[in-house]
Amino acid sequence: MLKSIISAAALAAMSLGAASAQTIAVTNGRIVTNSDAGIVENGSVLIQDGVIVAAGANVTIPAGVETIDANGGWITPGIFHPHTQLGLIEVGLESSTSDVSAPGASFTAAIDVADGFNPAGGHIPDSRRRGITRFAVFPSTARGVIGGRGALANSSGRPDSLFDDRTFLYVDLSQSGASTAGGSRNAAWAYLRAAFEDARFYPGRFMSHHEGDAINRFDAASLVSAVRGEIPIVLQVERASDIRRALRFAQQHPSARFILVGAAEAWMVADEIAAAGIPVIMDPLRNLPASFDVLAARLDAPARLHAAGVQTAYTTISADLYFNPRLITQHAGNAVANGASWDDAFRAITLTPAEIYGVGDRYGALAEGYAGDVVVWDGDPLEVMSAPVAVVIDGENQSMSSRQSRLAERYAERVPDGQYGYRH
Template sequence: MKAILPALALALASTAPSLAQTYAVTNGRVVTNSAQGIIADGTVLIRDGSIVAVGADVTIPDGTEVIDADGGWITPGLFAPFTQIGLIEVALEGSTTDAGANDSPYSVALDVTDGFNPAGTHIASTRMRGVTRAAIYPSTGHNIFAGQGGLVNTSGESDSVFENGSFVYADLSQSGASTAGGSRPAAWAYLEAAFNDARGYPGRFSADHEGDALNRFDAQAFLPVVRGRVPLVLNIDRAADLRRAIRFQAENTPVQIMIEGGAEAWLVADELAAAGIPILLDPLRNLPASFDEIAATLDGAQRLHAAGVTVAYTTLTSDGYYNARLITQHAGNAVANGVAWDQAFRSITLTPAQIYGVGDRYGALANGYAGDVVVWDGDPLEVMSSPTAVLIDGEMTEMDSRQTRLLNRYINITDETPFAYRR
């Protein structure tokens, strides 16, 4: 009996829930992205992974771990709305790339989250720059459809994917026209045919018959888009193509269209605002790389905001699989070209969360929101500012990456070889 009691006690202890860590982030300028605005000297209290109090006079319970911002800034975690982090390790080495599948017989049915690697080396460096959430995108293959994207956090944990099948991505730009057969009419005809295939699923696919554009597996995956439950993200830059997309949405209610790219979107800003179509825009695009981007301009973001278009900022002009961490620099350049600071900051935090339908949980510092909190040593949109602490879901994360480990390994090495042998 004496031997059984200690064993029982040990078993009960192992099954008892552990006490959740409570954090208080104090002594900083708190950017809430809520009705509270910016609190000059505030505190954010986090318990059980969620924010439970935000304000200037928050009571801190006993046993709380305090993170002193030391007069810096306290903000929500950044949300990168267009990335391929965790999908590509080295872009020119195919064995490390899971963003696209040129030789697959499937397109819409490809779910890019199946290839997401939370241990990818670029994730830690992205997190260390304050990015706690991201939308991951597939690359197009043999037709205009790239597949389905998802939403991830940058914790590096095995459960980093918190939503899959979040949207379907398709290319209706100049490159999509080429893939579809050589012209924009071919690309739009392919999209129309895909919609008809999905509407006809499963009856159209009886026996051995396939659709006009999609096989049965892709048609089944496309059905939520046709029914308006999942957004269709279109890669489009040219103003004329954007007008065609607006018309397409109106003709195919209840489909939800989102635009990625939008270099010339400011030319049709009023129409986009009226249609309620959001834009994933890189505010640094001003030099046309193709005839689709002739009207690209640095004040495009400001003009879209002024018209009432919902805009989230991307790092399209940088490599999205490792430079999503530059998102604050891109937002800062938007401010330099006429966008209000708070609007630019929302475009890399709350606005992308709202676009993807998770704005009630991410992108703000308010009661009930996830404990994604970043402490900065200065204005986050200033290029020389850096995070000093990053919390994801109320847990402190490591401020460490492959780059920092290499730095620490080699920074103090002294070359003892004769001068003639040194490189």
């Protein structure tokens, strides 16, 4: 059950995210609360100092406050994308614009995406225009299966938009991860076991020398929080056999917390995942045998995971993680078209990701005490032809402009033959 009241400390922390104290109301719309209140017809949301103070059908709106009229459209929590590389890559084929991995570095677990995250990245505004207000930022692996530590950010573009760093540790144990560990899954798992042992016995193992069995002193110090369960470990696994191996590893390390990402064949072992209580982040649009890792991928996989009781969030691996996270609502809509309920699919891109990362009492719902992240849509958010008409983050109305939208406007203007095709 959602918490309707959060601590004063949490309220204060969220208030700090707003640039200034203000009150804003979003009115006259169909509210998807993601709470016990369900869907409220013709309701309003009232936000003060960046935090929701009321949401429902009979909300009193103070006179003179800034008001966004939904005009009968949909009012929802902001989309929370659980698996992106927004702010780390500007141009995929230009290495100087990418901070997603470090092939030449000697570090693994100590790598922290917060150090390279750019809140002014060009793809963030376009994601915001599509309703994404929060997202997880992932590193990639380079010289080993451990990619480093990820973070959580909002899409406002403000300098303080990275609101939770060192949130999780990313480990790739799929075929791509195996290729960095010597060429086989056997070597990848051996490396991870050795790294865990190095961290478990830190700092004693490093008293007389700097190197552990797998990682150095600095990496071991960074891995300790994950081994102790203070932050979750996100394991990239695809095949059913690899997922079973990950579940055994989780049983062998009960103090650690795990999340599975990718998980194309998770539907084959859904009951085992549910019994283990491990969340899954997967892409509803993966149904082609793009590699030997995903031969059994299928479009009704999300429906099967939901039915088995697996805590499931959606991602956009098949589209992209740095310039197309904006397509997440379309992926969720396809999950519904292939058997998932609308409620499960919408929750999988809003509240469930927040819960997976431990911030489900602050983000992903329209209820008292939650952050003022609100999106107004001109139709069903999971329909491909629907679009946001307003986005609010921490109680602040956001710009609906991006570089892409400005370019479209600039070049859409037609001019007589012989003149310039655009104007400066």
